[in-house]
Amino acid sequence: MSFAATEKARMTDLWSSQYRPGDLLASGFQLRSPSLNLLDLARDPAVGYFRKNAISWHLHANHALSSQVACLNFLMPLATRPALLRDCLAAALGDAPDEMVAVDTGPDGQDLFVGFEWPGRRDYLNECGGRPPQRGANATNADAIVRVRRGGLTETILIEWKYTESYRPATAPWSDGNRTRLERYADLIFAPNGPVRADCGLAPEAFFHEPVYQLLRQQMLAYQMQRHREDGADRVRVLHVSPAQNTALHRMTAPGLPEGDVFEVFASLLDRPEDFTTVTTDRMFAPLAQAADTDTLTGEWILQLKRRYPFAFDG
Template sequence: MNKFVKAERQGQSKFFADHEPGFGGFRGSAYRLDPTSFERNLAPSIRNAVPVYFKQKGIQWHTHSNHGLSSQVCCLNFLAPLAQTPEMLARLVQAALGGDEPTMLPVEEGPDGQWFVGFEWIGGDYLNEGGKSGTRSRGANATSADAVLMFERGGKRETLLIEWKYTESYGTPISANGNATRLKR
């Protein structure tokens, strides 16, 4: 385990002990909450709206949404508070991309009005993941962007796909003899 992961586990353990006492410690890990209390991993300002949004959109929670180092939850905690504040979101996009400040466009309807950020975005089925039935689900078993933003700038409409990582590490790449479906796509 690298130093960053170790430090983040310690930090999240302390955070849960200080702010969510009695809920941390699932399976002996202080940085994990009981899965039935996973929503306590969400920032208080989004704790009610995001689960409703996920249910409305049929988005699946990642298996470890109760984990203090969940990338899905980290992305939500950072971007969901901005979902209905297009002015703040525009300043963030401008700081990240440079250039003129964009005019943010709504992505989709949220539980409480227009949202300017979409989560677990799957867009069109460009990789034929829906197969014959054409069905895919947001958040699992389909290629998705962790978040999507849309905006206009300089007379052009742009879409920004966001991939969010926190502490993940991956094994060896799929070999030439690996998963045939993934290799084809």
Template sequence: METFEAMQKRQQSRFFAELGGEALMPGWPYRLIDERRSFNVAPMVREESKAYFEKHGIQWHRHANHALSSQVCCVNFLMPLARRPESLAALVQAAIGGERPTMLPVEDGVDGTPRYVGFEWIGVADHLREGSSSGSRTRGAHATAADATVRFECGGIAETLLIEWKYTERYGAPISKSGNATRTKRYADIAFWPHGPIRSDLELTLDDFYYEPFYQLLRQQMLAFHMQKMKEQGADRVSVLHISPAGNKALRKVTSPTLRRFGEDVFAVWKHLLVDPTSFVSCSTESLFGPLLDKAADDDVEWARYLKRRYAFLEIPDSDRKE
């Protein structure tokens, strides 16, 4: 059976064939030459994303010219909503339930007007002690970053969501051991309860988390925990929202041998490890964006058509959209 990754490579190759062979790296039908890298971004936010990343010192990932880039995928789906707080509110409500929230600005765009989605968010303060000797950090490189973030108010509570975005990723082997000493020194005393989000009654150590995607989940959950503890940007609550295609079954594999005793689904296991399981939510891309794109307003029709044409996995029956 064709894997989800192979299926997306085939579909993306077909999509990019419309650009012409001169735009593609020889032998790579789903990777653009550097001069055409911007064509990986949806046309309605192509210039805005470039200017926004430059304004805020955000670094594009090394594979930003790759059609399967999850960073680019996140921008294509979420950046158009940065100017659409009502549509964004509907998306947040679909993800976490409850009443329709009132979205709050994250930061200003290039034109000085508010943006309701921030990208490569590392927090205002260096909660995880990842800064250089000078204390500086770069969004998108060498520091724990959520792919995106949103802020909102609901029922008198100010909340922040850190969004982790996945596309075709799958994992297996442990991360490189060469950096484990530094990681342990940095995170050991801020990971486990009461100084961190992970339960301290399960006889776990940091070594058990040195497998992706658990290592990423750990860092993002620690970032959320300590942002909430410090009430960063006035947030009473900070949670992590994970978004990935329902068809990417390989992503859900439990890669850490020690953590397999808690279950077979990585996201169900992750919630079990948390002191507050409600601080983590996992949703499929289809369940969140399918209904939103189907009801796209006039200003968003072009964007909806682009996403459905490029990311064909969105075009599935309504009955199959739930995880």
């Protein structure tokens, strides 16, 4: 069975014992409301944050395998726990930031060290007709954003979160006639105006297959945020988080790109490969295993994470 099929079956069994029949839809792996899909410590802060910032829930946010919800279940409680968040970033990036920097505020005005559904403060990618981009829809959004100080510099990290997603290989080069992509992005892809090497010998259309297309847009967003020094950032990079067990996600799908692991190939095409980092979910959140007994609320949240997402603690 694929990772997605295994997770779907596991979650169907878990939810049959966890939820009342009135909360579950007939499928057995969908809930009547996205808020029910959130763990206790993430629910109220996430709902209030989305309401405050007019963020739309993803279409399948009530689904057991929702990436948006998984991201919130892991990161929303860390938004008010900067020390533990710093430990998780150190595990993901290989070294600890000197300091966490607040990136947003919650509904009650409290500083948050993680923001969600972040499109940048300007229409950097020509997606909104020059208007400020909408958070969570109709523009390239990072699933989450954190900011740190390291060596006297301010660094912004855009987080892209994956769960059970995988993509079918394209059978032919891009030729669907959608000229909008070219009009928006063609001048933002290659160095010195974009993140991809100018000498890679590829046309823009080579990147227009998922998940490469999404990787490209996230990296272009990071590049432009750094170029414009958004919120004083000296550096902006992308951190891609996904389960180690989801090997199908690593399949190369773009016929015009070299064969191999899609993330390794993508990084090799960047002018600055170090600005794109991939990490497995279990590696990034390994520090949570040592934090379970820090306080009652944190400990209960971690126990819920382990029950909901055991794959993230297999390491």
